[in-house]
Amino acid sequence: MPPRTSLQAFLTTARSALSGPPAQRPSPLIFVVGNESADLDSICSALLFAYFRTHTPPHTLHIPLSNLPKADLALRPELNAVLNPAGLSPNDLITLSDLPRDGLDPRDTRWLLVDHNVLTGDLAGPFSDQIIGCVDHHDDEGAIPHSLPPDQPRIFAKCGSCMSLVLTHCQPTWDRLSTSSSAAAAADAASSAAIDAALAHVALAPILIDTTNLTSTDKTTACDRHAAALAEAKLQDAAAPARDRAAYFAQLTALKNAIGGLPYRDILRKDYKRWREGALTLGVSTVVQGLAYVLREVGDRAALLAALRAWAAEQGLDVAAVMTVSRPGGVFARELLVWGLNPDGVRAVRGFVDRCGATLGLESWEGAALDGGDGVGEWRVCWRQRGIEFSRKQVAPMLREAMRESSRL
Known part of the structure; x- marks a missing residue:
């Protein structure tokens, strides 16, 4: 790679390397991939981490892989607002469909993980043994070896956005690209500033979304504030939409929360993660509107439950969960629906309730209006979650631990 390229040129090079005949591909192919939910943090962190690693000596090409099929990009309208000012469109991203x-x-592959530290889904089986590093703000699940090559990262730190860790780790490279004579030789000052603005625009988006514009006291850390300041400094001489941080955050939030008009299947797969624990499989969908909203605007109780059952069957789930986040009347709220779809799944759900119900502050939703099942072959239960500080990042491990415990009984 040349010392200084645009994001567009970088992605063109990466796509060409991946799509060439096997004998002409780099060996090994090095992928940077985010988690299976493929939210802004995962997609943008993979893109920028691959970009900066490629521009770091010895300039080995890293391919950013968005962990979703290409068709699912249409479910993320916020991507247009992030990528278009950077000279990109969602179709420029490299997805699972492009493998x-x-x-x-x-x-013949190596994998760097961002925004997660255990491969899941279709990538898990074949490629888990080829992981060479990670940058993550989730709990360390022990799958990443401690004895990594010295030039590979093993970074775990608590912060609101994984992008904050990516920028902090890659700041020396970015600063060098912005100021080095080789960068100036590759592009004039205006072009170099435009490249920086494009990178900053992509970097800021997940940080703002994941920290509620740096206002969330539960999520925002000094690392997030430092990373946002770093990105904003690169925008000082650019006429970029992200210079108005509040407006940029409001635009992204509105687009991210716009699920009206989507059918239930799309809503359930829009922000979805799946895990395998022993013989059991868990899937958790996060929905950016409350249950009252979707039941009113998308479909009634029967339609929701039929769609969730069909999605669980499609995904081969033993336990299906739906978490909602909403702000009715301006007050942040969470709801949680969990469905054990067979006797093993029911035992896991009961264990989850016994172990974690009080911690999460689970209270029956609307008089048990969405509850059902005989409690043996199936059991479905829905709650208001008073412990609003517990997101999927915490609830999914609780469910997974209950699954592990139930399988030991």
């Missing part, structure tokens, strides 16, 4: 049809020999 070579002739297949990839896992031995």
